[in-house]
Every structure is written in C-alpha cells, then in structure tokens.
Amino acid sequence: MKNKGENILVIDDQPANLEVLVSFLKEHHFNIRIAETGEWALQVLETYKPDIIILDVMMPEMDGFETCRRIKANKDTADIPVIFMTALESVQDKVTGFESGGVDYITKPFQQIEVLARINVHIELRKQKLKLEQQKELLKMISITDDLTGLFNRRHMTTILDQEFGRCLRYGTDLSCLLVDLDHFKRINDTYGHDFGDIVLRKFSENMARTIRATDSAFRYGGEEFLILLPQTDINGAIQISENIRKRAENEKVTYKNISTRVTLSGGLCSFHQHHPRTSKEMITFSDNALYTSKKAGRNRMSVYGKYSSKSFPLIPK
Numbered sequence: 001m002k003n004k005g006e007n008i009l010v011i012d013d014q015p016a017n018l019e020v021l022v023s024f025l026k027e028h029h030f031n032i033r034i035a036e037t038g039e040w041a042l043q044v045l046e047t048y049k050p051d052i053i054i055l056d057v058m059m060p061e062m063d064g065f066e067t068c069r070r071i072k073a074n075k076d077t078a079d080i081p082v083i084f085m086t087a088l089e090s091v092q093d094k095v096t097g098f099e100s101g102g103v104d105y106i107t108k109p110f111q112q113i114e115v116l117a118r119i120n121v122h123i124e125l126r127k128q129k130l131k132l133e134q135q136k137e138l139l140k141m142i143s144i145t146d147d148l149t150g151l152f153n154r155r156h157m158t159t160i161l162d163q164e165f166g167r168c169l170r171y172g173t174d175l176s177c178l179l180v181d182l183d184h185f186k187r188i189n190d191t192y193g194h195d196f197g198d199i200v201l202r203k204f205s206e207n208m209a210r211t212i213r214a215t216d217s218a219f220r221y222g223g224e225e226f227l228i229l230l231p232q233t234d235i236n237g238a239i240q241i242s243e244n245i246r247k248r249a250e251n252e253k254v255t256y257k258n259i260s261t262r263v264t265l266s267g268g269l270c271s272f273h274q275h276h277p278r279t280s281k282e283m284i285t286f287s288d289n290a291l292y293t294s295k296k297a298g299r300n301r302m303s304v305y306g307k308y309s310s311k312s313f314p315l316i317p318k
Helices: 015-027 038-044 064-073 091-099 112-144 154-171 185-192 194-211 235-251 280-296
Strands: 007-011 031-035 052-056 082-086 104-107 175-182 217-222 225-231 253-256 259-262 265-271 302-304
Touching: 007 015, 007 038, 015 031, 015 112, 031 038, 038 064, 052 064, 052 112, 064 082, 064 091, 082 091, 082 112, 091 104, 104 112, 112 154, 154 175, 154 217, 154 225, 154 280, 175 185, 175 194, 175 235, 175 280, 185 194, 185 259, 194 217, 194 225, 194 235, 194 253, 225 235, 235 265, 235 302, 265 280, 280 302
Parallel strands: 007 031, 007 052, 052 082, 082 104, 265 302
Antiparallel strands: 175 225, 175 265, 217 225, 253 259
16 A cells, blocks of 8 residues: 555654664655654644554653543544554553553564554544545535525524524523515516526525624525524514615626526514514414515515514614
C-alpha cells in the first residue's frame, strides 16, 4: 500500500530508541512528529491532529494508559486511533491498553514491516469510518431537506415544532409560528409553466432564508406554503419579521429568460403566549386560520390569529 503523507504522532520519552522505526516510516512517506511526555503530547494535540498515534506505555509522570484515556476523553481527538508500543507482555497490560482506548498493541522488540502493516490497517479503518459518518450525515440532511427549495421539509418541521413547543411548556419561553402562502401561484404555473414556478419557489425560499434570523427555522410546508418558527419571539417580534418577508417578496421581481413577474404572499401568525395553544398542532391550526383571514381580506397581507388583518399592523399591547 502506497502511503499519501499521513501524519503520525509518536509519543515516547526515549525517542532515540525509535530512530530506526521513524526513519523507516519516513521512507514510506509518513509525516512524523514526536512528543516525549504525555503532557507534551496533549499540548501538541490541541493544534495538531494526526491520522494515528503510536504511544509508549512506560513513561514517567503520566504513563501511556493515562495519556490515552485523556486523548479519548477529548471530543476533538477521541477518534484518532492509538497503537500502544511496549515491552510489557502480560495479558492484563494489554487489556488495560484496550480499556483505555487503544486499538492495537505492538510488543517490543517489533518488526518494522509488522508495524507498517498495523499502521496502514488502522489508518484505512479510520478513513472508512469517517467516510461512513459523512455519508450518514449526508443521508440525514437529505431526509430532512426539501429537494426543490433547500429548506427543511415538513417531516423535520414536525420534529422541530414539537421540540420548541416542549421548550415553551418547560421553561415558559415564547414561540411564534408564521404560515405563508404565495398568492395566485397556480396562475403562475398555468401562465408561465411549472419550470418557472419552481424558480419562483426557489427564489422566494432563498430570500426568506436571508430575511429570517439564524435562530429561526424555515420549512416548506407543502406546495407553495411555507412555515417559519420563531423561537423566543413574541407576537410583536413575529409581526415585524413577517412584514419584512412580505415586503421583500412584494418588491422583488423574479426574472428568467424573457419572463419577469412579482409575487406577493399572504400569511398567518400566532404565538404561544398570545394564543395559548394546547398542542403544537394547534399552533399550525391557529396560523392556518389567520392565513385564511389574509386571503379573504384581499391577499398580500399578514394576519394575527383572532386579531388583525392588515398590511400595516398595530403592535399588540403586552
């Protein structure tokens, strides 16, 4: 196996004893760094993340077992494989090494080819593990993301809404829910085609994502409907955010080839403290009812559940 410049940290209080091994590994294109004590190694690992660690067991002050335990206790270095290197041959010493987080054990005197083989195996295993974790994370993102808009999907919305609603019940914080619908979207599809309709949905989603705060969450609820959750936000704060979203949509043209049009939207709002919903689903129901009020009043406006339907909201007294 040809190595690609992987990094190895060797921890040994007598590195001179490893000169032959280090030279051998360098010949196989590894980058070697040496630390002579456990404490030194822990300091090095604060800024240096090797692909594998070769760790001597018998060291003064902090032995290899304790050094390994500390490496594994740090989330930034816990996944780095550690191979113990020692003259100790008892089964109990080997068990202690594995229990402290080591992945392999090399007994001195060692054969260079054997060491190389063990290093390569564990580096490759780590690469495969990291690749699987990346694929798992990618699959997770795919499962919670709407393909067309890049926003979170409805399934993930249910999860986050339940979490935020539970936080309100537990800690007494506020939560506002905004449900919006693009006005006359069917007409856009019928007039300009579904491809342009998809562009409208993507453009609106991008603008909305830029308008809301980092703590807010936006979801494609279905078709041309979108839901925004505003944690720790009272109804007045939600009104301001909803108006920012509405005005940006109203004032921005969507252009593609020889087609250019403006798209308005209608929305409905409710909040945990203002409306006292009994369940998370009831928050959506309240927002949906307010959205219907906006449509009935002429569209291109936001409405608060049970309160107002206007392009210009009065703030609600606390």
